[in-house]
């Protein structure tokens with residue numbers, strides 16, 4: 001049976017390397033579509049959880065994972081020898097920036113080496129991790145071809161960006177259109193055939209992996225630049241005593257040519273703060289400076305400090321200073337209703353507050369505890385006593401489960417950077433917005 005026949009008849013054994021926010025939902029969808037899935041991860045704790053049917057990713061339905069594990073449709077392992085059993089492998093490992101803000105492709109390289117050692121004829125490899133254009137062909141392909149096997153003939157290689165938006169109720173892995181670009185036409189066709197059998201969404205093909213890699217960078221740079229722009233608008237609106245949130249709402253009534261973005265304490269997550277800088281790095285090899293991305297990064301990076309500066313002004317107007325103040329931070333996750341804290345701007349807000357000798361207390365219903373800069377933080381219960389005892393409360397994540405009316409009723413000062421208090425009385429003297 002050829003690989004294409006195995007894909008079409010769902011007889012292909014499907015591997016997913018990296019069982020995180022991207023990999024686990026993808027593994028579950030592939031298993032739900034009828035493929036037998038083997039998930040690979042370096043972390044034994046994740047592997048054990050999957051095998052026990054214990055879900056740890058918000059976008060995965062617990063009962064789905066339990067049922068698939070029970071049926072033997074999905075299993076996880078730390079044993080990379082089992083890649084040999086796979087007909088297709090999706091690579092969903094992290095692509096962070098190093099401490100010099102340069103791409104760290106070590107996870108992609110290491111997992112590619114793991115696959116290369118077990119590469120066999122008629123195998124499809126798809127990279128899903130976000131990266132700069134050229135990674136699939138310039139970094140992965142040479143490692144895979146060291147096996148002596150030839151791409152397009154012996155095995156197939158493609159890039160397909162993952163677009164999952166953790167916490168999104170409407171769009172999940174299953175119904176989000178997918179872009180696919182293979183090294184050869186055959187590579188694209190095999191990857192397309194697989195995704196078409198798994199997803200209920202369009203599979204759009206592009207000429208090569210580079211176009212697919214750049215598509216993801218374009219999408220996230222677009223978001224970064226627009227978020228930076230709206231933050232700049234928020235700063236100038238504040239100076240002019242104009243309510244930015246009302247302006248955005250009004251502009252959104254235009255049925256064409258406008259798309260709302262919202263200001264906040266900065267940007268977070270594994271994507272928008274990182275992906276555009278993969279392009280910035282790669283562009284330098286072409287003597288090109290990604291001016292828009294650099295500028296947008298400067299603006300969004302400055303937002304946590306701006307929030308603390310604004311809070312300082314608000315306290316000052318109330319005859320208080322930051323030094324020695326008790327500040328309750330509402331939300332440390334990078335966006336509402338999830339527990340993901342990666343690159344969360346709230347962490348930077350904490351740093352700036354503590355640098356200015358404020359005492360920071362946290363409440364986040366999704367994050368009971370966390371460590372940052374070797375210090376442990378615990379979420380305090382959101383009681384009337386706690387709120388009343390604070391000099392100010394700052395909303396940094398707009399979790400929908402928090403009773404903001406209760407907070408506003410009891411806080412001396414409430415600084416809302418997420419506009420979650422929009423429906424509250426405008427004449428509240430203790431309420432301030434970004």
Ligand SMILES: NC(=O)c1ccc[n+]([C@@H]2O[C@H](COP(=O)([O-])OP(=O)(O)OC[C@H]3O[C@@H](n4cnc5c(N)ncnc54)[C@H](O)[C@@H]3O)[C@@H](O)[C@H]2O)c1
Nearest residue numbers: 018019020021022041042092093094095107111129130162
């Ligand atoms: N999280 C998102 O919202 C999102 C959305 C779209 C794209 N992406 C991209 O997808 C990729 C993965 O992101 P994520 O959020 O799922 O990361 P994650 O950290 O949640 O998961 C990655 C997993 O890979 C495992 N891993 C690392 N090296 C490995 C190796 N050599 N072999 C096997 N497993 C290995 C880690 O242990 C971890 O469990 C990144 O490139 C990211 O930019 C993420």
